[in-house]
Amino acid sequence: MSEQTVTGTNVYDVRPITEVLAESPLAWSYHHTGRPSVSESSRVVIRERAMSGQLILRGGAIVLDEAVRQVLGVGLPARPNTLSQDASGERSAQWLSPDEWLLIVPGGEEFSLEGQLRKALGNAHYAIVNVSGGQTLLELEGERATELLMKSTLYNVHPAAFPVGKGVTTVFAKSNLILRRPTENRWELVLRRSFADYLYRWLLDAGEEYAIGVDD
Template identity: 55%
Template sequence: MSKVEVFQQQPSGAVAAESPFHFSRQRNPLAPAKGEAGVIMAERPFLTHLILRGTPEVLLGGVRNVTGLTLPQTPCSMNSKEDKSLQWLAPDEWLLILPPGSEFSTEKALRGELGDGSYAIVNVSGGQTVLELSGPNAREVLMKSTSCDLHPRTFPEGRGVSTVFAKTGAIIRRPDAQRWELVIRRSFADYLYRWLLSAGAEYGITTQER
């Protein structure tokens, strides 16, 4: 067991949580797309985001035991299973995304498994959120805003990159053939929401509550 003190960072039930897009959605009520929507934008709020840092040798076994996911060691790749995903960010850094509310239990379990090894686990759930794009024109909308090559030939399923997006930074991921995910900073959420509404207007964009 590690000596690091871990505490429950989520307030108990009495405090209502508001997603980073709470006010964006009120200020920009969407007119329904004329005809069939080319892009469907959906937020996946309140997910658990944990940054894992350390060498693969230290993290591999413990992470597999706790999450059931294998640490991806190929650059710019991610492993996902159901609603969990683990993405390579740097040779010593990974992003673990889990269902909402599992920060505390997961971090405790990981520290229990990994013991006193040399590693770091940081809960960044409050700092970033996931925006999901699907629909026939999702890739075109993303292509307008990034210099990263998103062609299926170079951007297959299971790839995720951290790159420049709409003059700011974002992680672009492709969990499966139908969906694109953007992991964005909370403070840029409203900006990117409006940017994507504008970029997607020509294809017909609609938002979906999940």
């Protein structure tokens, strides 16, 4: 049996400049379900970080950590179910499994980031998959955000069990997503595009008693 060696990788920019405007995964939901305004009585606020850049990175922890630090300025979290962020909080790396991490950056940076990482990693054994088009990110803030989460997931989100810097993959409203707590007052939900409308409507219903509002 002959051996074959892969000498190169084709990398494609999945968001080229075109005249067709990209739409948020929740564009249909905003039009058909509505977007409750944030008011003084709102104790939970939803904010979508649409079109964020998201990459799945797999490989050996040591070599990947060196490349990510060099390119992104953030080290890969070594402990399970944790995340690390840059000083701005806009770029993060999250542990998903012993050899798998999720990188999230502002939209438009993901293609360049992928190219820089591939260059830094050279001939190392790794995999990088751009999942930006298949996922979106929702932020939850407010004094009742934790209570809303308690109504939606079986995972223990009490501050004692879910401190700042933790992130887990869990069941949420009969679907699944990545739940993160990057700051004391903000939660993040990283979810599949196909579940976006369902989970948006779930959150509006579960948060109605808290006068939930959607921030532009």
